[in-house]
Amino acid sequence: MSRSLEFESKLSMNNVWAISNIVIKELYRRKDFYVLFVLTVVITVLMGAINFFNDDQIARYLKEICLLLIWISSLVIAITTTARQIPAERENRTIYPLMAKPVSRSELILGKFLGSWLACGLALICFYFFFGCVASSREGHWPGMSYFQAAGLHWLALGVVAALTMLGSLVFAAPSSNSTITFVGILGILLVGRHLNKVALQLTEPIRSLVYGFYFAIPHLEFFDVRDLVIHNYPPIPWKIWWGAVFYGFAYGAIFLVAACWVFRRKPLN
Amino acid sequence: MRILALVLALLLSICFSLATIMESWFQSWEGNRATSSTLIGLFLGDSRRLFANHFFVKADSYFHSGYYPTIFDNGQSFEKSHLAENAGAISGANETPEVAFLTAPLDWIDRFGRNFFPSVHTHLDEGGTKGRGNKSESSSERADVREILPWLKISAELDPSRIETYTVAAYWLRTRLGKTREAEELLREGLRTNPHSFAILFELGRVYEENRKDSFHARNIWELALKNWQKTEANKKEPDNFMFEQITVRLAQLEEKDGQFEKAINYWTMAKNVSPDPRAIQERIEEAKQKLKAHFDSKTGPPARSLK
Numbered sequence: 001m002s003r004s005l006e007f008e009s010k011l012s013m014n015n016v017w018a019i020s021n022i023v024i025k026e027l028y029r030r031k032d033f034y035v036l037f038v039l040t041v042v043i044t045v046l047m048g049a050i051n052f053f054n055d056d057q058i059a060r061y062l063k064e065i066c067l068l069l070i071w072i073s074s075l076v077i078a079i080t081t082t083a084r085q086i087p088a089e090r091e092n093r094t095i096y097p098l099m100a101k102p103v104s105r106s107e108l109i110l111g112k113f114l115g116s117w118l119a120c121g122l123a124l125i126c127f128y129f130f131f132g133c134v135a136s137s138r139e140g141h142w143p144g145m146s147y148f149q150a151a152g153l154h155w156l157a158l159g160v161v162a163a164l165t166m167l168g169s170l171v172f173a174a175p176s177s178n179s180t181i182t183f184v185g186i187l188g189i190l191l192v193g194r195h196l197n198k199v200a201l202q203l204t205e206p207i208r209s210l211v212y213g214f215y216f217a218i219p220h221l222e223f224f225d226v227r228d229l230v231i232h233n234y235p236p237i238p239w240k241i242w243w244g245a246v247f248y249g250f251a252y253g254a255i256f257l258v259a260a261c262w263v264f265r266r267k268p269l270n
Numbered sequence: 271m272r273i274l275a276l277v278l279a280l281l282l283s284i285c286f287s288l289a290t291i292m293e294s295w296f297q298s299w300e301g302n303r304a305t306s307s308t309l310i311g312l313f314l315g316d317s318r319r320l321f322a323n324h325f326f327v328k329a330d331s332y333f334h335s336g337y338y339p340t341i342f343d344n345g346q347s348f349e350k351s352h353l354a355e356n357a358g359a360i361s362g363a364n365e366t367p368e369v370a371f372l373t374a375p376l377d378w379i380d381r382f383g384r385n386f387f388p389s390v391h392t393h394l395d396e397g398g399t400k401g402r403g404n405k406s407e408s409s410s411e412r413a414d415v416r417e418i419l420p421w422l423k424i425s426a427e428l429d430p431s432r433i434e435t436y437t438v439a440a441y442w443l444r445t446r447l448g449k450t451r452e453a454e455e456l457l458r459e460g461l462r463t464n465p466h467s468f469a470i471l472f473e474l475g476r477v478y479e480e481n482r483k484d485s486f487h488a489r490n491i492w493e494l495a496l497k498n499w500q501k502t503e504a505n506k507k508e509p510d511n512f513m514f515e516q517i518t519v520r521l522a523q524l525e526e527k528d529g530q531f532e533k534a535i536n537y538w539t540m541a542k543n544v545s546p547d548p549r550a551i552q553e554r555i556e557e558a559k560q561k562l563k564a565h566f567d568s569k570t571g572p573p574a575r576s577l578k
Binding site: 195224 | 332335336340342343376377379380382383385386387388398399400413416417419420421423443447449452456
């Protein structure tokens with residue numbers, strides 16, 4: 001039997017779910033999420049208490065601040081949760097008994113990723129529910145479809161980030177370096193990714209081709225950052241476009257996960 | 271051990287002595303941030319002025335519902351703030367049309383990505399994303415302009431010497447939100463920091479004239495604004511002729527309304543010297559002269575017939 005067929009036959013979703021369950025439980029046992037959520041709530045409430053010209057219906061600045069805090073918090077949760085999964089198993093020497101069980105390396109990677117991603121999803125539900133309450137208290141309406149689309153795309157983005165971090169945890173030496181490099185890279189993509197093509201056109205060859213190639217290669221996470229559309233009450237994105245972004249996110253997530261599985265299969269456990 | 275204790279005591283004495291000398295010097299030092307009345311001034315010092323412009327631009331971005339050029343785009347069409355332009359705080363129009371900064375998509379990623387950020391030109395005072403490009407009838411939609419106020423307020427806090435912030439914020443407060451009292455308070459706050467600002471005085475005059483219907487106070491304030499302009503701008507190489515024209519035109523209109531046609535002609539003449547459209551001003555001068563003549567005739571009555 002070829003190695004790829006052997007891989008497919010051995011991949012058991014039960015094992016993947018079991019491992020992911022443990023990661024999800026880890027989220028609500030650790031303090032990270034609670035600290036970030038409380039910080040977000042406190043800062044948002046304080047900002048909301050400021051009086052601007054005796055007008056209590058001003059909402060957009062508050063939505064912007066709240067969404068910025070949600071994005072920062074969710075990126076921190078996604079990266080730190082995922083970055084420590086495999087290194088923690090190695091440090092605690094629990095990876096050996098885990099591999100002794102009928103759990104393949106790919107199932108371990110997928111299970112850890114799925115757990116981190118689902119944990120991010122649960123955190124996002126709490127964050128966006130709070131955001132919705134704050135926004136509707138000021139604006140008097142609840143654009144459910146827009147919020148659903150924004151939260152969905154945000155969750156997809158965190159999936160790509162988690163997959164990238166998982167790959168990084170197998171490539172880089174320590175969780176701290178992995179977290180830092182991933183965080184800086186993600187920030188760079190969110191801020192500058194959309195504009196690399198314009199920058200490339202102002203350069204000369206061969207740098208222009210390099211930059212343009214890099215522009216096409218990177219995952220464009222800015223597709224998933226629709227904060228401005230939510231803040232300024234734009235109509236919902238057309239569903240065809242939204243699903244296009246979803247498939248784009250799945251594609252990049254899959255690429256990073258396959259790469260992670262491939263790297264992990266070739267690395268010694270110690 | 272004893273030596274260590276003695277050294278420690280010596281160091282403490284030196285610190286205490288230095289503190290008594292430095293404290294009096296620090297209190298009289300100009301850069302002493304402790305004299306700053308705000309937390310922002312205390313923490314940032316003069317660097318806060320760098321951020322003030324950023325927040326003013328943020329307000330302009332909110333005015334366009336997020337549709338705004340980044341540093342990577344051609345920002346020529348947004349060099350002058352449309353927020354300030356619509357408020358009458360600055361002159362002229364931008365050279366390129368506002369839509370020009372977002373050119374045709376360069377590739378499929380650029381084309382696809384435009385669905386995920388604001389890529390349609392709107393103004394908040396025209397309904398924003400709901401009434402794109404159309405003058406909105408609904409008062410609640412026009413009041414969406416309130417969303418720019420926090421950024422203008424922060425900009426004013428960060429750089430109290432930035433005049434434009436006060437005049438722009440006051441304009442939108444009184445015209446779209448009906449908050450005349452708040453607009454006046456903001457302008458007076460600006461005057462406390464910038465006592466000789468003719469632009470703030472002009473806007474304050476507009477509050478009295480347009481909102482409080484108090485021409486008497488408006489005239490006094492505009493005359494003071496004109497005096498301040500002549501004191502501060504007249505000798506400059508490039509004086510603010512836009513503001514001068516605004517002040518003199520308003521004074522001329524006020525004097526005409528009150529039947530003081532000679533004063534009105536005087537102000538129209540002053541405005542004509544700096545106006546980009548002197549012909550239109552000349553027409554107003556001619557109209558004022560005719561009204562003056564008619565007014566004089568009505569007072570003196572028809573000329574007496576000679577008796578033969």
